[in-house]
Amino acid sequence: MLTSLKPPHQIATAPGPSWHIRPWWARLGQYGWGVRSRDDIRDADINHTGSLVFSPGALVCLLLPGILSYKGRAVVSFVNTYLGCRGCVRPRSQAVSQHQRCAHGPGAAGEDKRRSGARGPGAAGEDKRRSGARGPGAAGEDKRRSGARGPGAAGEDKRRSGARGPGAAGEDKRRSGARGPGAAGEDKRRSGARGPGAAGEDKRRSGARGPGAAGEDKRRSGARGPGAAGEDKRRSGARGPGAAGEDKRRSGARGPGAAGEDKRRSGARGPGAAGEDKRRSGARGPGAAGEDKRRSGARGPGAAGEDKRRSGARGPGAAGEDKRRSGARGPGAAGEDKRRSGARGPGAAG
Numbered sequence: 001m002l003t004s005l006k007p008p009h010q011i012a013t014a015p016g017p018s019w020h021i022r023p024w025w026a027r028l029g030q031y032g033w034g035v036r037s038r039d040d041i042r043d044a045d046i047n048h049t050g051s052l053v054f055s056p057g058a059l060v061c062l063l064l065p066g067i068l069s070y071k072g073r074a075v076v077s078f079v080n081t082y083l084g085c086r087g088c089v090r091p092r093s094q095a096v097s098q099h100q101r102c103a104h105g106p107g108a109a110g111e112d113k114r115r116s117g118a119r120g121p122g123a124a125g126e127d128k129r130r131s132g133a134r135g136p137g138a139a140g141e142d143k144r145r146s147g148a149r150g151p152g153a154a155g156e157d158k159r160r161s162g163a164r165g166p167g168a169a170g171e172d173k174r175r176s177g178a179r180g181p182g183a184a185g186e187d188k189r190r191s192g193a194r195g196p197g198a199a200g201e202d203k204r205r206s207g208a209r210g211p212g213a214a215g216e217d218k219r220r221s222g223a224r225g226p227g228a229a230g231e232d233k234r235r236s237g238a239r240g241p242g243a244a245g246e247d248k249r250r251s252g253a254r255g256p257g258a259a260g261e262d263k264r265r266s267g268a269r270g271p272g273a274a275g276e277d278k279r280r281s282g283a284r285g286p287g288a289a290g291e292d293k294r295r296s297g298a299r300g301p302g303a304a305g306e307d308k309r310r311s312g313a314r315g316p317g318a319a320g321e322d323k324r325r326s327g328a329r330g331p332g333a334a335g336e337d338k339r340r341s342g343a344r345g346p347g348a349a350g
């Protein structure tokens with residue numbers, strides 16, 4: 001308590017009756033156990049002998065709700081312990097959640113009853129949707145994925161299992177040879193089970209309906225005329241002379257030139273380097289063959305194959321250097337930038 005606990009003869013009192021003939025609450029107040037009298041309050045304030053922040057009555061009033069709450073919980077615990085769950089060591093109120101309750105009984109302690117084998121046989125702690133607790137099968141597997149309702153690979157989805165006919169167990173019926181001849185486990189769209197051809201190949205990609213390369217798409221096969229077997233007609237020399245299997249846009253099949261090259265990149269329409277783009281070839285004038293005209297000395301003196309911006313072809317200076325970096329317009333170190341040269345005043349040259 002923060003009130004004064006001095007004995008009576010040490011407490012300064014105001015003039016008046018002696019302390020032992022005061023009312024009982026005043027006498028209690030002198031020890032700090034009740035309502036202080038006005039004189040004690042004044043003396044305590046004068047002598048700094050006590051504080052009135054928390055009197056015992058106020059403390060009791062503050063603690064009373066907590067005490068009642070604790071007692072109430074104790075009652076609930078007693079009811080839970082002795083009237084609720086039989087054989088419970090701890091009260092149900094200490095369980096983590098209402099789903100877990102007291103966890104006493106069959107099943108995995110501390111597991112949610114929705115995920116626990118506490119209501120029947122099965123894998124403890126597994127969801128009933130994923131447990132073999134309601135019939136034969138792989139324990140802990142989803143019934144949709146378990147062989148618990150017929151023959152087949154246990155734990156496999158019935159859509160992917162050979163449990164309803166011959167075929168590769170565990171394979172989807174759409175991908176299995178369980179309804180006719182063919183490669184087991186392959187999709188009928190990709191299997192040669194309905195005619196001659198490469199087994200397991202899509203009919204769109206198989207030579208099962210005519211001559212040609214087996215297993216190739218008819219769009220890519222020479223099955224309808226001469227040419228390279230298995231190549232797309234757009235890329236095959238099957239309709240004229242040229243490099244077999246090349247696209248007509250890239251083949252020399254319509255004139256002289258490098259076979260198999262695009263006409264845009266071939267010297268088939270004039271002199272020049274065969275197979276080079278006309279923009280990069282010296283086929284229209286003197287210069288370095290195969291170089292872009294922008295980078296060639298084909299229109300004046302200078303370093304062949306160099307960009308005119310980097311060539312000394314328009315004045316004295318270091319050939320092949322940019323004019324901004326050349327000493328071609330004044331004294332200084334040749335080939336140096338004027339910003340880095342002593343060409344505009346005395347100093348160390350270069």
